[in-house]
Amino acid sequence: MSLHRGEKVDLSQLPHTFDKQVPLAVIGGTGLYDLPNLKPVARVTVSTPWGFPSAPITISVTDQGYPVAFLARHGQHHDLLPSDVPSRANIAALKKLGVKAIIAFSAVGSLQQEIRPRDFVVPTQVIDRTKGIRPSTFFEKGFVAHAMFGEPFDLTLNQIISDSLPSSGFLEGFDTEHTPLLHTKKHTNKNEDLTVICMEGPQFSTRAELKLYRTWGGSVINMSVLPEAKLAREAEIAYQMICMSTDYDSWNENEEPVTVETVVGNLKANLANACKVAAHLIDIVSAELVSGEKKLGTSLEGSMKYSVSTSPHGVKKELLEKMHFLFPGYWPIN
Ligand SMILES: CSC[C@H]1O[C@H](OP(=O)(O)O)[C@H](O)[C@@H]1O
Numbered sequence: 001m002s003l004h005r006g007e008k009v010d011l012s013q014l015p016h017t018f019d020k021q022v023p024l025a026v027i028g029g030t031g032l033y034d035l036p037n038l039k040p041v042a043r044v045t046v047s048t049p050w051g052f053p054s055a056p057i058t059i060s061v062t063d064q065g066y067p068v069a070f071l072a073r074h075g076q077h078h079d080l081l082p083s084d085v086p087s088r089a090n091i092a093a094l095k096k097l098g099v100k101a102i103i104a105f106s107a108v109g110s111l112q113q114e115i116r117p118r119d120f121v122v123p124t125q126v127i128d129r130t131k132g133i134r135p136s137t138f139f140e141k142g143f144v145a146h147a148m149f150g151e152p153f154d155l156t157l158n159q160i161i162s163d164s165l166p167s168s169g170f171l172e173g174f175d176t177e178h179t180p181l182l183h184t185k186k187h188t189n190k191n192e193d194l195t196v197i198c199m200e201g202p203q204f205s206t207r208a209e210l211k212l213y214r215t216w217g218g219s220v221i222n223m224s225v226l227p228e229a230k231l232a233r234e235a236e237i238a239y240q241m242i243c244m245s246t247d248y249d250s251w252n253e254n255e256e257p258v259t260v261e262t263v264v265g266n267l268k269a270n271l272a273n274a275c276k277v278a279a280h281l282i283d284i285v286s287a288e289l290v291s292g293e294k295k296l297g298t299s300l301e302g303s304m305k306y307s308v309s310t311s312p313h314g315v316k317k318e319l320l321e322k323m324h325f326l327f328p329g330y331w332p333i334n
Pocket residue numbers: 028029030031073074082105106107108201222223224225260263
């Protein structure tokens with residue numbers, strides 16, 4: 001089959017296996033269900049001890065020849081609620097493909113006036129407002145571990161992304177006069193953290209909640225950074241989310257409260273920018289992963305081996321077998 005960049009491809013016709021390691025993955029959120037400007041070469045279904053991922057994973061190659069895995073967080077037809085996204089299977093499947101770094105996209109509400117709909121935000125911090133109903137660790141009773149999470153995103157990946165994109169001029173305005181901006185910690189006046197609040201959903205927040213989150217220093221709000229970021233950390237994968245602002249939600253009484261219609265309108269404009277940002281970053285981040293200069297994706301290697309509290313000698317074989325899927329060779333299975 002001859003495939004060309006940008007050509008509409010029948011994904012079901014692609015090979016179901018890919019025999020090389022894929023060091024970089026992109027997770028697409030609401031509105032971003034594929035990377036149309038890349039050349040798809042395989043579509044793989046990965047079974048994990050935590051079930052199947054949200055969708056088959058598409059592997060594409062860039063013009064420079066770098067492979068990248070793409071996974072639609074809510075499924076190819078967006079049939080998964082934020083609370084039902086199988087994040088453990090998603091991260092475990094990417095790990096199995098050899099992924100060392102993930103760039104995750106998310107549609108978010110803005111909690112700050114200066115973050116306008118259609119702006120992009122690269123956050124550095126997270127506040128957890130999920131309700132404890134999402135499985136958020138690969139570990140379980142019988143095998144206890146505690147990953148560090150003070151920096152919920154990978155600082156090296158954050159830096160590479162912030163250094164590769166200007167705050168203004170890269171994102172396109174399309175049909176509005178407003179030129180969308182890219183907000184990163186580096187681009188803020190005082191090198192301030194940008195914080196994503198992760199709520200359970202699926203309903204949006206009340207105005208009182210949103211006002212509270214603003215007093216907490218929240219920059220944007222979504223329903224999906226957790227447990228994805230926690231699981232990526234446990235899997236020793238460098239993870240950074242890029243947030244695409246779609247609305248001011250309802251804290252801003254000068255604006256209409258958020259509706260799915262507003263979100264979808266801005267999402268369409270964000271989609272073209274997301275594809276442009278992804279295509280630009282995939283080559284840059286892949287080159288870093290290959291060169292190893294900044295230790296991107298390798299600085300976390302081995303971290304979970306030393307984060308375990310349980311003596312591996314007393315751990316049930318079934319648990320060790322599950323762990324072997326993520327960390328082959330860390331703990332011997334007798
Ligand atoms: C349709 S708006 C709410 C929905 O959009 C975001 O999804 P994602 O993060 O996957 O882009 C948000 O987190 C909610 O799940």
